[in-house]
Amino acid sequence: MRDHEHSNIAGALGGALVVAMLLASRPAFAHIVDGSATGGFLGGFAHPLFGLDHVVAMVAVGLWGSFLGPPAIWLLPITFPMVMALGGAIAILGVPVPAVEIGIASSAIVLGSMIALAARPPLAVAALIVGAFAIFHGHAHGAELPPGTDAVAFSVGFVLATGLLHLAGIAFGLLTRWPAGRIGVRAAGVGIALVGALFLSKAI
Amino acid sequence: MSGLLQSFVDGLLNPLTTPAHVLTLLALALLLARQPQRFTGVLVFALALAGGFLAIVLAVETTPARTVLLAVAVALGVMVAAAWAPKLLACLLAAIAGVALALDSPPQAVTITEAYATLGGTALGACAMLVVVAAIAAHANADWQRLGLRIVGSWIAASAILVLAVQLR
Numbered sequence: 001m002r003d004h005e006h007s008n009i010a011g012a013l014g015g016a017l018v019v020a021m022l023l024a025s026r027p028a029f030a031h032i033v034d035g036s037a038t039g040g041f042l043g044g045f046a047h048p049l050f051g052l053d054h055v056v057a058m059v060a061v062g063l064w065g066s067f068l069g070p071p072a073i074w075l076l077p078i079t080f081p082m083v084m085a086l087g088g089a090i091a092i093l094g095v096p097v098p099a100v101e102i103g104i105a106s107s108a109i110v111l112g113s114m115i116a117l118a119a120r121p122p123l124a125v126a127a128l129i130v131g132a133f134a135i136f137h138g139h140a141h142g143a144e145l146p147p148g149t150d151a152v153a154f155s156v157g158f159v160l161a162t163g164l165l166h167l168a169g170i171a172f173g174l175l176t177r178w179p180a181g182r183i184g185v186r187a188a189g190v191g192i193a194l195v196g197a198l199f200l201s202k203a204i
Numbered sequence: 205m206s207g208l209l210q211s212f213v214d215g216l217l218n219p220l221t222t223p224a225h226v227l228t229l230l231a232l233a234l235l236l237a238r239q240p241q242r243f244t245g246v247l248v249f250a251l252a253l254a255g256g257f258l259a260i261v262l263a264v265e266t267t268p269a270r271t272v273l274l275a276v277a278v279a280l281g282v283m284v285a286a287a288w289a290p291k292l293l294a295c296l297l298a299a300i301a302g303v304a305l306a307l308d309s310p311p312q313a314v315t316i317t318e319a320y321a322t323l324g325g326t327a328l329g330a331c332a333m334l335v336v337v338a339a340i341a342a343h344a345n346a347d348w349q350r351l352g353l354r355i356v357g358s359w360i361a362a363s364a365i366l367v368l369a370v371q372l373r
Contacts, residue, residue: 074351077355078355082358088366092366092373094373152363152367155363163355
């Protein structure tokens with residue numbers, strides 16, 4: 001009973017937090033940058049953190065990996081940054097990818113739904129889904145890499161921030177060891193999917 | 205601080221403060237940490253570094269060393285992430301990394317003596333970083349520590365891919 005009450009409170013707080021962040025946020029566009037290595041690193045680090053559409057998808061990757069258990073718990077967070085970097089490289093080289101914002105919003109919907117439904121596809125399928133969406137996230141980051149920025153510092157900063165968001169998702173996902181935690185994680189999946197739906201409605 | 209000592213310190217700090225060098229050295233150290241005979245890899249790297257410095261002394265023209273270094277960082281990062289490290293390939297990449305890092309570190313010294321001091325500092329800084337990180341990573345034997353290193357490898361590869369794209373743009 002007490003677990004149930006705690007879940008309700010946590011769900012309400014989580015919901016309030018999501019709504020507050022939605023009201024305060026916009027899709028990831030303008031960011032802190034200057035030409036120095038420090039400015040580049042800070043700009044890169046802030047880049048994924050200032051777009052809720054990116055944040056929820058990154059956390060969802062870690063959360064889903066944690067939900068699926070080993071080896072997905074580490075394979076998905078390893079796959080995502082490397083494929084995301086390929087997406088970023090495509091953008092930097094000037095190759096267009098259609099419907100990037102729709103792809104990013106869809107990633108939150110799909111990954112959130114997978115968590116909410118406790119879906120357990122084969123590992124290769126999970127990696128493929130995560131990898132496919134990573135292209136869109138990477139393309140958005142790469143296209144927004146400001147000219148004159150220290151590219152190495154910017155890249156290190158934004159890959160590090162992305163990785164930390166995955167780790168936050170994994171840490172949250174460890175709650176699935178307890179029955180109430182499983183409900184909380186699945187509820188978070190619903191929240192992530194809803195955030196994705198909101199951004200999709202904005203993007204269309 | 206005398207000019208000679210200053211040049212040495214500049215050289216020493218160069219591989220520790222140049223992000224592309226740090227990425228490559230970290231990835232190489234993490235890869236060598238998983239090798240039973242990691243000393244061979246370090247030795248190959250040191251010899252290749254010396255070869256690269258010799259090329260600088262012989263006044264080799266400008267080279268795409270930075271691009272090569274980043275490409276090696278991508279390969280090393282992917283290998284660390286995949287926990288796949290054949291000895292021969294690791295040694296080959298160590299050699300390429302050594303030469304490229306040396307060629308990407310031309311000294312900005314006024315005199316020949318200061319230039320040699322800078323090169324000596326760079327050699328010491330690069331080799332010391334490689335050995336220290338590899339030694340620490342070799343002690344990371346718990347499952348979560350090994351996974352952590354693989355994740356770091358994927359981050360290095362991702363960062364290097366992006367910077368490589370910027371270089372090739």
